[in-house]
Amino acid sequence: MKLCADRFFNRELSWLAFNQRVLDEALDEGNPLLERLKFLAISASNLDEFYMVRVGGLKLMLEEGRHVRDESGLTVRQQLQAVVRRIRKMLADQSSLYKRLRAELHGQGVQFLSVAALNEAQTRVLTRRFEDDVLSALTPVALVEGRPYRPANLLLHVAVRLAPAPGGEGDRYALLPLGPNVARFMQVPSPEGVAFVPVEEMVCEWVERWFEGCEVLECVPFRLTRNADIELREELAPDLLAGMQELLDERKETACIRLEIGRQASRAMVAFLVRTFELDRGDVYPVNGPLELRAFMRFASLDGFESLKNEPWPPQPSPLVDLKESIFPQIAAQNVLLHLPYESFDPVVKFVGDAAADPAVIAVKQVLYRTASGSAVIDALIRAAQSGKHVTVLIELKARFDEARNITQAQRLEQAGVEVIYGVRNLKTHAKVCLVVRREPQGIVRYVHFGTGNYNESTARLYSDLGYFTCDPDLGRDAAAFFNAVAGYSQPQALSRLCMSPFNLRETLLEVIDAETARARGGEKASVTIKVNTLTDTEMIDHLYRASQAGVKVQLNVRGICCLRPGVKGLSENIAVVSIVDRFLEHARICAFHNGGSEKIYIASADWMPRNLDRRVELMVPIVDKTARRQVSQILKGYFRDNRKARRLLSDGTYVRAEEGKSAFRVQEELYRQACLAARRKEQTKPTVLEPYRPKQAE
């Protein structure tokens, strides 16, 4: 059966629809106020990144004269126009929502105040803070022709227009960069709760202090966004580390592509900034409210306002891992599935920590993509190397926006004697795998942890991911072959169980989808259930369409971009797409195939995007263990039962909230309840034995 031409959604607009779903959570009055503020900040932060990379990319394509159409049939210019239109609307929505939230928070004792609104006591405190912390910390920069100044990307600035110098002609301009040495919000005393003044308001209020003797005509906050769609040309960079360092420097000087500026800015001011920073008029975004809304993220954890926040869901201990015992016999006894952040990340840290301390361990190998600052995993790897184990770490220096941190971490690891690999030429290594090689009485045993998310303790509390510990010899052998390939010891070899992109991951997925299609054509029951963050790969989508046409029931849980158009008669009426945006970021990638009743289940590090399937090193792991398979299957099914936070994608590209049925079902809530229940059951089965401390006996 033929596939129609207009079967794909534009990926940029689909992403913006995702960000709208995030913003919708901020609009949702059912969420506590500070959580709403957090969602607003997340949507703003997301938008910043989108602008830098995706809008930046479109602009570059336009500059280079690449008049290609995307899969949805839009030209670059059409995409850019549609995207900018959507962003302007979103920015306006964000600003008006901020005002509403500020008013509501004010009533609850969390106040964001202007200087004019301060009482005398508050003004006194703020004045002191200005004198002590701000005045000397900020240095004005005069904008003079011939002395170019390059504002840092996304850094909040205050632009100042000064009256002409005596005898001079024309206004003068200066900038005050609000760098990291000043706090973004200044706290002032408040009898009703807490009160904060944004630093730019304070700077604007007392701006004359930096320009004694000058007449300040105008003072307005602004922020520039630079194009971040630049990547290292690896063929020209024999030394990746040096190349990445250069790239970071280059990124500071890429073209400015957006100017966000307070709505109150005069035409003269805007024109000056546009001219100075070589922007187009269309790149200017006047903002009616504070700039850099992402900065409000910090208030999500504001102490003392628990009623304005979600009830805490602390990660539960895994019922399968006793943190007091060595983890290796526990994995040998049974494969362990870990569901973050419902369950704690501790077993992962313990896995590496035990490997460092265990004299039977001879080698540890790990891939790191995005790491936490002060990472316990990295500390454990360093300990392992220092205790004489052979430690190999592939730390991906090309991980966008984490380059600088990864360079620092790589250098720390190298200094500790770890064999560090910076990545693989022309590919980003995105696989999440840690291999521990242990010498046991019966021989060498390999313990492996596969994950769908990063080895990052911070995000492990926020991102919903799966991890799988096993000592299955086949998976261990495959993991070793994977590391041999990425470490350059060997050309990639055929793996017995794992699927690895860019080699056979795509092919395996297509094979299993097609097998379901063939079953459906033969009149058998067939289904494909997928959970990914992004679905943009047209080849994968076309195979899903063909499956739908053959009668396969296709259920897709796609958190973010989805270029597949569901529910079109003759094309995709058997495909349902839902997206869930809730308190945890959906991040796990899971695939399930009916397979004639013997369900095939995989977990993976890869999204279904060309970059993941063709230009990244990714892993997909079959879950063969019956218990773990049942667990993953149950988790996956939950996502299609959700009628609280799920939005259903319609064939016109819009998302609608899933209709609430007789009983409300919120999958994240249910998963947390299950995790609590499992932890409680485990606790209940523990024998009640007092464990007395005794003096240590002499040896």
Place this chain on the structure above:
Amino acid sequence: MGSKSLAKTEKDRPTPTRSLAAVMDIGSTFIRMTIAEGTGAGGFTILERVVQSVAIGREVVASKRLSNATIEKCAAILRSYQGLLKEYAIPAETVRVVATAAVREAANCDAFIDRLSVASGVRVSVLDVSEVSYYHHLALQPVLARDKKAEKTAYCVMEIGGLATEVLYLVKREIRFAQTYDNGSLRIRQQLQESGMPDRRMTEVAGGRAREMELNLAQNIRDLDALRLVLLGREMRFAASRILEDWSGEGLAAVSVSALAKLVREVVALPLDELARVHRLAYPDAETLGPALMIALRMAKALGLKTVYIGGMSFCDGLVIEAMEGLVWDKRMSRHILRIAQETGLKYRHDARHARHVAQLATRLFDLLQTEHRCTPLHRLILEAAAWLHDIGVFINARGHHKHSMYIIQHTEFPGLSARIINLIALVARYHRKAVPQPVHPDYMALSHDDRLVVCKLAALLRVADAFDRVHDQSLGEVRFDLQEGLLTCIPAQPVDISAEQLALAEKGDLFEQIYGRRCLIRNP
């Protein structure tokens, strides 16, 4: 050609370290390292198998030499492998590193080996064709041991390499015939490229090159009804993985010749770039795939087979088994070599009874004089094989047959034995009659001083043993030896006519007397 003294050969073989062993194999298109762990009872599991492409075969085929760039790349690969060795705490010097046909044929083979030794700290042994065959045989043993029908089945085992094709013919799990043919996938590729022919004409090129193999196999392989063609090598493993849905690489997997033919058609129909892209192959692998599969298909058809068997093992597994078990010249090896010697004797229609009798007498003398000659079990094997083969030259002409024997032995494959050892067997057989070793004999003088001594010590025993059965009737029957100062006496169990043997001893006992300082006599009890 890398010549190896016996002592060096034995030293080359690693002592198993805590049941871990590593071997590296420098082939024509890749350098491979295998790290294995013993599981007891001779079994092992592969812990690591790493492989990197090199262009050794391609360069040797094109220019007979290895370029400096390739040599340095090989050294870099060997150095990189040491990272993995370090991980398992396997000392680099215990690792067996071998090279095969491509390196052997390179005009600058010695320079290559020396450079690798300096640059990577490993010592490379260049295996002779016979040794490669032996390791193939060894690698197959675990699979054949599990096959209940193996005792009743004849196996033609074939590995098509870049430069050569190794063929083993096994009956009752023992080697009956081994041969290396100058017919490899890279040679076919080169011929295609030189003549500007497209891949679809590979059938003609491969066919032309395979004709000699087909004729030779037809002559040597019997039991066609119970014959299984076993195909080894990377290209064959690729074929199995494409044709069979759940190929695990374990054991021998049956593949229909028609399926193989279909795959060959598909492979040769694709341009190389496309072949590499579609099947995600490294370009060097894509280059050899079509020719190797074509040779295999051709052989299967020539042997009239409908099914072939593909094995996941390689000769490297044989090296691992050897390293695991510390197999050097054990009974299995000796039995194996003697079986080939006996088969060769039959082929040249020798007097098998006489040969057996002489071999028994010679080895008894060897054991009796052990404290004097201080030779090793390998030398005993050389003597025994020479005794079995000393008269095969009669097949050509009785006159000067000792020299014909030498020539035939020098050109016979003994899987597992190096060319040097085969040459020693040939020379010991050569000196079973007529002139004793002399400085005017070029083959003898080409030997090292130590090897010349070995030839003298062993030929002295063989001459005497042969004299004790001068008329080929074993008339002395069971004999006993009396060893005294300056004298060795052979005493038959029963009084018999010993005149012919006495005459023979007078002719042939001279070398024994020179070497062992004893006269040799024969007298009735």
